[in-house]
Structure formats: structure tokens, C-alpha cells
Amino acid sequence: MKNWIDSQVSPQDIIISSSISLCRNFKKNRFTDKMKCDEAKENVDMIFKILCDKSQDEEFKLIKLWEEENKCSETYRDKHIISEELLKRKDRGAFIVNKNETLSIMINEEDNVRIQCTVDGLNLHGIYKYINKFDDYIEEDIAYAFHGDYGYLSASPSNVGTGMKATVAMHLPALTISQEIPNILNGLNRVGMTINGMYGEKLKSDGNMYHISNQITLGVKEDEIIENLKGVVFNIASEEKKYREIFLAEHKHEVEDKIFRSYGILKNAKMLKSKETLELLSYIRFGAELGLLDIDKKTLNNILIKSRTSLVMKNLKSESSSVEQNLERANIVKDLLS
Template sequence: MIRDLDTVISSRIRFARNLKDYPYTSRLDENGAKEIIDRVSKALGNEYEARNFEKLSHNERMSLVEKHDVSLDFVRSVLPRELFVKDDTKIMVCEEDHIRLQVIKNGSSLEECYNEAVCTDKLLNEKLNIDYNDTLGYLTHCPTNLGTAMRASVMMFLPGISITAKLKSIALQLDKLGLTIRGMYGEGSEPGAYIYQISNRETLGISEEKVISKINDIVTQITEIERKTRDELKKRNGISLEDKISRAEGTLKYAKMISSKEFSELYALIRMGGDHDISRLDSLFCEVMPYSLCVNYNKSLNESERDIYRAEYIQKAFG
């Protein structure tokens, strides 16, 4: 059973790893990158699918960014790189670090993500010469990742907290606990549709288990605040809020053009209403993003065309 899906969209565990015998990617040449890809491929074996990233179109690559399967830095890299996939596990080879291993699952599921990530990480550690120091832990391109080199994060949907201006005080409390709150695409991104990413800042001198426990505790507290705040908003605004949600549903079902910005606003209202399949709604959120929409229709679309196709796609999804 997926836990706390009304407030937690997804959970992610990410490990950064580097091979001892090669410089970091900032000083890595093309041959070195190809060798690393080959070594990782052999270590993973046939259970992991290589996506042939170099052969993907620009739209296909950016669609993977929209779905959080790869980072924008990975797409922009000039080095040879590869993406390996097995179910919820995605492995970027030659991103900022030689290996970025991540597992993403729906709802509040950090432990499940961690357990799956550890299985793949053990495989890589057994078969590759991973750069590790007894004092500093895993060595990484960026010093802020030293130690466990693990980022644990949850994507939260917080309309109640956002509307009632409680976010600033929560952000201050998170900062004191060594946690960070950002937009849905991490550092530098703006929040949209009331979606925020909460993650650990500390990786040195703290175990993976303690980080996960700390984030889980915070998520539980924020979920309680968010649910209480939503109930208060519904009591206070009653018919007015119901009217906004109903109008949002009507727009999605009958509009002939819907922009990305408008869909984000409508999605937030409908998700807050809680009358639809939340998992399907979250999937739809990614499917109608600009590049993903182009991939789904197998054609390049300008902004106006995307708005038309987005409305069509949404109406099919809503039956």
C-alpha cells in the first residue's frame, strides 16, 4: 500500500559513486568516459537495460528530465554518457560523478527506495574499484556529498501550507535540522503546483539510516500540519473551494487549449479535492509536460500546438 499519497508524491534515494582509476568528470576525456560506461555495463550485467542515451532525441532526453529520471546536467554534458534502467532504479553514468544511482517510488517510501538502491550499490562495489576513504567515506566531485554520498528526498504536495503562508517557518525549522526545501526540480528551481522537494544537506558524520529516519519524522509532522490546514481551508471556504475544484475539472474535460502553467494550477486544485485517482493524476502531470507531450505524440510541437494536444491528451485520460 502506498503511504501518505495525499501529501507525499514520491520518495527518492540517490547515491553518488566514482571509480578510483579515473579523474572526475570535469577532467575526464571521451575515452575515459567510454571506459567507465563499459565497466559499469559489465558490472550490472543483463538485468539492467542500457537506454542508448546518445541516440535519444532532444525531446526524449528532456522528457526524462521532466520525469526526474535524469538530471539536466546529465543531458547537457558533452561527454559520452549512458542511462541504465531496472524497474524503479535508474543509473546515470558520467554525470557530475561517474555514477549516480537513484531509486524513485510513489508515496512515502524512503526505506523501500534505500533497500533497492543498496542492492545495486553492493553489486557495483563488488565489481568496481569504487573510490572510498576510511575517514571521509565515499569520495565525490562535490565536497558537500562526501561521506555517505547519499541524498534522500521526498516530493511533497503542500497547498494548505502554501496558501496559509506557513511555509517560511517550516523552511527555517528544516534548515536547523540540516534539511533543505526546494522546488520540484531541486536546487535553483521554482515551486510549481504547490510541489516541494525536501532533502538532507548532511552526508558526512551521519549514517544513511539516521538521515532517512530524520526525514521520515519531518514528513510525518508536515503531513499532519498539511492535513489539518486543508481541513481548516475547506471549513472556512466551503462552497467557494468546491466551486474552484469543479471549475478546474470542467476546464480539463472540455477546454480546447491548456498551457503548462494552467494545467499546473488545475492539477493542484483537483489533487487537493481528492476525488480522483491520485497516482494517475501524478502520472498525467508528467505526461503532459512540454517535452513528454512531444514524445507521446512522436512529433515536435510549438507552444500553441502543445496547448491543443495537451487538452486532447487530458480529455482522453479523463475518459
Template sequence: MSIERFLDNSPSSWMAGNGEHSDIVMSTRIRLARNLNGFRFPLAFTEDEAHKIDQSVSATLLDANEELHANFTSIQIKDLSELSRQVLVEKHLISPKLANSPETGSVLLSDDESVSVMVNEEDHIRIQCLFSGLQIQEAYDQADKIDRLLEKELPYAFDEQFGYLTSCPTNTGTGLRASVMMHLPALTMTKQMNRIVTIISRLGMVVRGIYGEGSEALGNVYQVSNQTTLGKTEEDILADLHSIAEQIIQKEREARNSLLNHSANTLEDRLYRSLGTLSFARIISTEEAAKCLSDVRLGIDMGLIQDVDVTILNECMVFMQPGFLQKNAETTLNASERDMFRAKLLRERLQMGEKLNTKGEELA
């Protein structure tokens, strides 16, 4: 498949807005960190070692397309422009770390973009599965299938006492990072998030922004993931995350009901003002757009706003980012130009969402 397919406006499968609790959980991500035995870690390896690792991983996966029921495309990071790398980061298909490793890094992407295998990032192999909604076990099963296939052909760096060996000690053990990306506007509005973040951290989990470590919770979107991988089994990590996710979902639902019961008019006014901004604004910043998209999504999920497709909103959270805007515009844009182009894109996508939803109602 052409590299351009992964860089255009086509949505990734995780943006579909389906899966369990998809009104709150936008996506589930499973990531497994692995290294090959007999090679130095990426922090110290040579370009020749990096090339051999890349060849081995790519050949193994590309030969297993039929077995995995997936078709992978191998992409060399050095073949991509800086803007193209930024777009893949914004779609959550590669990490910022890999985007900044153009000489030795590569990625294998499945056609539906639910699987990306990053090669020569912080570790030799990072298997990532990204599913829509709350699908922790399903995403893990897919990642585990790929992991077992690779381990059958390639010798992993593994220690009987410590488990899978990784560049960063915090990943040693299972090498598993499991996370859910959650839309939590009601908990944010009712000022409960700080307390919840504190409680979650005590339970061995961490809360980050929409693009992981070091990023902010743009548009009331938070990532909740396990903090440790050593001393717990994969089953324990997945069960703990699922339990915490379910509790947060319940708290968010309670907060939404409280807002509806005690300040329905104020809430509805805020949500429709945001819809109006997205529908008619000529200039809009990333922060304002994210806030408005969050409000409209909340309105849809609570049944207050009709005739807008929530899938379009999921796409807009990604497509309004700087890399995508400039890719669409086919030129470099300064901050002011991006704000104008962002407003134009959001108006067009929102109109498309209304048409899709209306068409669906007519067919029904």
C-alpha cells in the first residue's frame, strides 16, 4: 500500500466510535516492548545492527500477512518528510521518539491502522495495537499474537528473573503498557479530576494527556495507563486497568447526570454555543477547537445534540492538529494561517457529519 494512504484524511479504525463504552472511552492501546538477543539496545547500537534488526523484523512480519489476517506496509522513517512524520504522530501511529529517529527507525502499519510495529525506537520492537472503545483484552490478544509470531522466529532478550529486558528499567518485566483514552468532560467541569488522578496514581496507574507523556489533556481527553510492568503478570495489569476504567466510567456518568439534573439549561447553552462556534467560526485555535469539540461530543452522548456524527468529531480531534492542517493545505502555514484553515476544515467536516447522520436517519 502507498505511504500516502496513511498520510491522507482517511480515518484510522480506532476513530470509528464503536466498542464498549465508546461514549466515554475513545480508544484502547496495547504496547509491548521487546529487544532482540545479541544486539545492543538502540541507545548504543550501530547503524549496521539497526539495519539487521529492521530487516529481520520486517521480513518476519511481511511473510506472515496471511497468518495474521492483516496486510502490513513497511515504511522507513528516513523516507518521510518532517511533516509526514508529524502526521503519523498525530494519528497515534508512531511515537514522537520514532519520528525523531529518522536514520535507523521504521514502522510496519496494518491497512486499517489498528496495528503498528515500530522498529528501532527506544527498544528494537514496539508492538502497538489501537482499538476503538474499551477493548482491552481484544487489543492485547492481537498484540500477543504478533508477539508470539515474532518470538518464534527471532530470539528475544529475556531473563528468567527479570522478564523481557528493555532500554528503560520501568518497562522491564512484561514490557506491557496498556492504556485507555477517555473523554471526561463532566468530571473536569465538576472539578473532580485532580482527586481522581491522585487516587489512580496510588493504585499504580498514571494519567497523561492525549499524546501521552508530557502532553496536556486537550479537549478533556485523558490517557490512563499502567505505571509498572515488573512484578505483575499481563493478566493482572489488564484486569487492574479494566477495573479502574470501569470505575472512572461510572464516575463520569454520575457527573453527567448531576449536570443534567442541576444545571440543564446552563449546560445545554454551553454545548450549543460550542456547536455554533464550530459551525461558523472563521478563526479558531487548537485549544478552543478542542474545547468546542469536547462540548459537542458531550451533547451528542447525552442526547442533547442531534444530527451530528460522533465519528466525525473523533476525526476532527486529530485532523485539526498542525501537521494535518499543513498536509491538507499542501503548504507551510504560520500560526494565524493554521487558525483560519482549522476553522475552515472544522466547518466542512461538521457539515459532512450532519449529512452522514441525516442520510442514516432517512435509511432507517
């Protein structure tokens, strides 16, 4: 499966990526936050050995956050390889990642283990089949905390049941500009789903990119969660396209002007701030989706990730001021666009 950053999805597709994670706890262990640090760390090498022994066709790397610098750890979060919850537990947190960084097995996050896979486009069934294999590998050697009536047990009540969180990332500029996101949220809540901004606030994401995901894991099967989410995603995509048609019919020249101005700024700016880059990038992504700009998804996704402050700072390789970061961010974006 393809890493979403190196996407080969058509530029016209407003779906950016899809992801599934499975939360698991061990029957003989306490929840992560109830464990002593040394006790929690014992899980790390044990799980790594299990996966290396049983996954001969995969090339894994183990990252122990307590051995990493903060800015390096944050790059993994900004590439959506690990969660903010794992970073909060840096003193005991670790993760195992495969070669193309689609699979991440987080250890000592909110739960003992979170198995996550993120790929380009919409491929939820394929992801579930893939990560189920690693879930089984671990369970063959370590019994999970499981209740006959409630399913898999979790530190968070929202994850009890299947323990599965399915997520689809979408670019929704027309619905954002039309202030329709709160209405989308209300509709999603009624069917056990939710929407969150990828960057910024819940209902006003910087860059107009959102995560659509299930809220309910108890009393539903994994296939039901996936099919329900797919139906919701198709409906949201349809609404986004409808509002795009309205914008183009009523404000064609203004929309096109904003797209090409944004492209010009990103190609020529001397300095770029993080939030500004996300906003401008949304417009050129919009232009690519409308067929007005000849830019592939791989380039757009690489700009999105490599312009994040953590990766800019890593690129500079030393402590830097905000001015130096903004200069470097502009250079990164120019190089990628050229």
C-alpha cells in the first residue's frame, strides 16, 4: 500500500488519505498511565521481537521516544505516523514503523498498544485486512483484555468494543467557506461519526482539511464501521462538489484569481509562516482538483508535511529563530513547486 504523502491518487480526488487504528490492552497489564515507567518499557522490546519474528516480509524500525530529541519526535507526529497522545507519554512511549511508513504500532500510548495504518486514497477494507495480521501476531503471544459482552477493553470508554477508529482525511474548502462544517458535524453526530480539523480548530481547520471518523466502537462490527464511514464520506464529497459548482457559477473569476495569486505567492515568497502556507496551499490544492493547475498530489502532500515547523527546524539542524524558519519554509516550498 502507498504512503499517502507519496500519493498517486488523481488530483481531482478530494480524499487525501484513509486510516484505521486498533486500540489494545494486555490482560495481565494495567493501563499505560497506571504502570510504572520501567514496567511499561518492558512492553516495547517484547512487542518488537514478536513482530520481527513473525513478519519476515516486513522491515521494521523501533523508535524509543525517550531516546529522541523533541523536534525529531514532533516530525513523526506531523507526518501522522504517531499521535499527540503518544508524545504526551514520551517517558515510556515508543513505536514500530515499517519501511514506507504506512504502518505504525504505538506502544504505551493511551492504551498499551495502538496499531495504525494510513494510506493514500480511500482503502479502508484493504487497511483493515492488512493490520489485522499484526493484531493477530501480537495476540498469539500476549492475551488481550477482552470482555465477552463489551469487547476489547480500553482506557477510554469511547474505544471499548472493537477498539477500532477509522478515519478519512478530506479537503473541504467550499464547505468551509460556506460555513457548512457545523451542519456537517451535527449530521455526523446523529450517526455516530465526527469531524475534526487536521490542523487548527475542530470546525475551522487551517488549510481546510478535515478528518472524518467513527465515534462509536461498542455494539457495531468492524465491517459496519467501515461501510458506514464510506457512506458518510461519499455524501460529504457530494456536498463539497455541489458547493464548488455554486462558487464557480457565481464567483468564477474571484476563485480563479485567488488560486493563481496563491500559487504566485508560494512560488516567489521570501518568507512564509506556517498557517499562511496552509491557507495558500489549500487554494492551489483546490486549483489542482479543479484542473486549473497542473500539480500532482505527491507535490502538494510533500509541501504540506515538509512546511510543518518541526520538519523545517529539523532541516535547519540547529536552534533557529522564527525568521530563519520562515525563510527556510519559503525555500522548501519553492524547491518543491519547481
